[in-house]
Amino acid sequence: xxxxxxxxxxxxxxxxxxxxxxxxxxxxxxxxxxxxxxxxxxxxxxxxxxxxxxxxxxxxxxxxxxxxxxxxxxxxxxxxxxxxxxxxxxxxxxxxxxxxxxxxxxxxxxxxxxxxxxxxxxxxxxxxxxxxxxxxxxxxxxxxxxxxxxxxxxxxxxxxxxxxxxxxxxxxxxxxxxxxxxxxxxxxxxxxxxxxxxxxxxxxxxxxxxxxxxxxxxxxxxxxxxxxxxxxxxxxxxxxxxxxxxxxxxxxxxxxxxxxxxxxxxxxxxxxxxxxxxxxxxxxxxxxxxxxxxxxxxxxxxxxxxxxxxxxxxxxxxxxxxxxxxxxxxxxxxxxxxxxxxxxxxxxxxxxxxxxxxxxxxxxxxxxxxxxxxxxxxxxxxxxxxxxxxxxxxxxxxxxxxxxxxxxxxxxxxxxxxxxxxxxxxxxxxxxxxxxxxxxxxxxxxxxxxxxxxxxxxxxxxxxxxxxxxxxxxxxxxxxxxxxxxxxxxxxxxxxxxxxxxxxxxxxxxxxxxxxxxxxxxxxxxxxxxxxxxxxxxxxxxxxxxxxxxxxxxxxxxxxxxxxxxxxxxxxxxxxxxxxxxxxxxxxxxxxxxxxxxxxxxxxxxxxxxxxxxxxxxxxxxxxxxxxxxxxxxxx
Numbered sequence: 001x002x003x004x005x006x007x008x009x010x011x012x013x014x015x016x017x018x019x020x021x022x023x024x025x026x027x028x029x030x031x032x033x034x035x036x037x038x039x040x041x042x043x044x045x046x047x048x049x050x051x052x053x054x055x056x057x058x059x060x061x062x063x064x065x066x067x068x069x070x071x072x073x074x075x076x077x078x079x080x081x082x083x084x085x086x087x088x089x090x091x092x093x094x095x096x097x098x099x100x101x102x103x104x105x106x107x108x109x110x111x112x113x114x115x116x117x118x119x120x121x122x123x124x125x126x127x128x129x130x131x132x133x134x135x136x137x138x139x140x141x142x143x144x145x146x147x148x149x150x151x152x153x154x155x156x157x158x159x160x161x162x163x164x165x166x167x168x169x170x171x172x173x174x175x176x177x178x179x180x181x182x183x184x185x186x187x188x189x190x191x192x193x194x195x196x197x198x199x200x201x202x203x204x205x206x207x208x209x210x211x212x213x214x215x216x217x218x219x220x221x222x223x224x225x226x227x228x229x230x231x232x233x234x235x236x237x238x239x240x241x242x243x244x245x246x247x248x249x250x251x252x253x254x255x256x257x258x259x260x261x262x263x264x265x266x267x268x269x270x271x272x273x274x275x276x277x278x279x280x281x282x283x284x285x286x287x288x289x290x291x292x293x294x295x296x297x298x299x300x301x302x303x304x305x306x307x308x309x310x311x312x313x314x315x316x317x318x319x320x321x322x323x324x325x326x327x328x329x330x331x332x333x334x335x336x337x338x339x340x341x342x343x344x345x346x347x348x349x350x351x352x353x354x355x356x357x358x359x360x361x362x363x364x365x366x367x368x369x370x371x372x373x374x375x376x377x378x379x380x381x382x383x384x385x386x387x388x389x390x391x392x393x394x395x396x397x398x399x400x401x402x403x404x405x406x407x408x409x410x411x412x413x414x415x416x417x418x419x420x421x422x423x424x425x426x427x428x429x430x431x432x433x434x435x436x437x438x439x440x441x442x443x444x445x446x447x448x449x450x451x452x453x454x455x456x457x458x459x460x461x462x463x464x465x466x467x468x469x470x471x472x473x474x475x476x477x478x479x480x481x482x483x484x485x486x487x488x489x490x491x492x493x494x495x496x497x498x499x500x501x502x503x504x505x506x507x508x509x510x511x512x513x514x515x516x517x518x519x520x521x522x523x524x525x526x527x528x529x530x531x532x533x534x535x536x537x538x539x540x541x542x543x544x545x546x547x548x549x550x551x552x553x554x555x556x557x558x559x560x561x562x563x564x565x566x567x568x569x570x571x572x573x574x575x576x577x578x579x580x581x582x583x584x585x586x587x588x589x590x591x592x593x594x595x596x597x598x599x600x601x602x603x604x605x606x607x608x609x610x611x612x613x614x615x616x617x618x619x620x621x622x623x624x625x626x627x628x629x630x631x632x633x634x635x636x
Contacts, residue, residue, distance in 0.1 A: 037073045060372055065560075074332055139167060144424075260492050506567050
């Protein structure tokens with residue numbers, strides 16, 4: 001396996017990668033870089049093809065403009081070939097259980113019938129969520145069957161069905177469980193958590209009834225938002241208020257957003273939270289600066305100027321020295337980093353060069369390739385990420401990185417659901433459309449994801465605020481985390497007003513370009529500050545690249561629009577989360593992490609697809625599935 005840890009980036013500025021080889025060695029490898037064009041054939045010519053080598057390729061160059069935009073002379077087939085070679089090179093090291101999983105993935109290329117889907121998903125989800133029979137079946141129907149109205153819909157005047165309240169309560173308990181300690185929180189933290197707890201509980205109903213066509217989900221011009229205009233708010237805050245107020249509101253949205261704004265204002269004023277000069281990690285400070293400039297000038301879009309720069313040709317010195325995978329990784333990483341910096345993510349600004357010190361270029365390129373392939377075909381996205389999760393190896397748990405016990409289990413289960421379920425939903429919804437499903441699937445799925453996104457964000461804000469209340473400040477100060485709680489409240493408000501469409505493959509945010517750009521930029525700053533306070537560099541670099549930076553670049557590079565960012569964020573976040581979670585040697589005391597939760601879904605799905613069996617076979621296989629999974633890993 002080509003593992004290459006990098007000490008600095010080889011850009012036009014003169015910085016170089018640390019390759020562990022002398023300059024003389026590198027000069028021997030050098031070819032005329034201006035003439036290098038790497039495709040699958042050139043890679044195999046340099047690397048050689050192992051015996052029985054299979055090289056499945058997805059046509060990305062015709063629809064994914066980012067590869068040409070990078071200007072490296074490397075097309076997508078070259079990166080895909082390097083990934084396939086990497087998988088072949090390491091396959092002999094897999095345990096027999098991992099080899100079984102790989103075989104199931106490679107065979108599982110057909111769509112699931114409704115009988116198989118019901119047989120697999122219901123017992124898997126009910127087992128993980130510890131739900132009763134009726135509630136579990138209806139939740140699975142809501143999550144994966146979009147061609148029929150949600151089973152939680154009620155006709156006008158109809159009494160709430162027995163058991164609905166239990167679903168609300170149980171789901172709310174999962175989202176709001178796992179407090180960080182037993183200290184009495186400060187009044188500001190108490191106020192925020194009380195407000196968010198109420199909104200999250202109510203939002204469960206909005207999520208489960210999103211496609212019911214209720215009156216409170218229709219927009220009215222007469223509905224407006226208000227804020228304290230006697231206060232001189234920082235530019236980014238004032239611009240946030242104005243963009244939120246520019247959207248048409250439904251009664252439901254008005255209630256949520258106004259409550260979030262009221263909570264935000266009270267928290268900022270009473271706790272003297274400084275959002276004029278907040279503490280921003282240096283590597284994303286340029287992105288915050290873009291937000292400030294946009295807010296001060298009230299320009300049409302945050303990314304208007306950076307996007308123009310992004311379209312300019314790159315320097316030819318970023319082409320690889322040869323078509324070896326090692327040189328392709330070096331050149332592509334340099335080009336991606338250069339382009340990301342233009343959008344506000346600048347690895348070269350990181351303190352003590354930690355981003356490149358922690359980055360494994362081989363892993364970085366593999367996960368980038370998986371995301372690009374998956375966005376072309378959601379079927380591949382789900383299956384390839386199963387394979388990637390299956391190939392994770394054990395690594396030591398950092399002193400501050402692994403939290404065990406009931407709290408970790410509660411958080412890890414919810415995190416797995418919030419991050420992993422959208423991957424599975426997209427996979428199955430795509431298969432439904434691909435196999436002739438009705439148009440209703442597209443609209444219903446998009447409506448559900450809007451509120452699911454709010455729950456995802458609000459859950460993270462609730463837990464960060466809980467950490468503040470419990471005085472947990474591992475890597476940043478109390479002031480920095482309070483600033484991020486405030487930003488999280490604004491991001492939550494933006495998510496309530498985000499409108500999505502889905503075309504059977506990609507989501508698109510349907511708000512104005514100004515709203516979309518600002519929303520994505522503010523979310524990215526908030527989320528990066530959130531994970532920056534939790535993870536050490538070894539794990540944080542996955543989030544820097546795959547969870548946030550590359551999704552932003554891919555949306556602009558491929559579609560030229562931040563409106564498509566959420567697709568790359570979904571797949572990139574799943575890739576990041578699998579690698580963010582420590583894989584401990586001793587699994588007995590650790591909670592299941594995101595990789596395990598994805599595999600728990602996938603293994604049952606793939607067994608039934610491959611064998612063509614039903615519920616009875618699944619029950620018989622459950623002990624073996626549990627053993628194969630070995631439930632190892634946990635994440636804070």
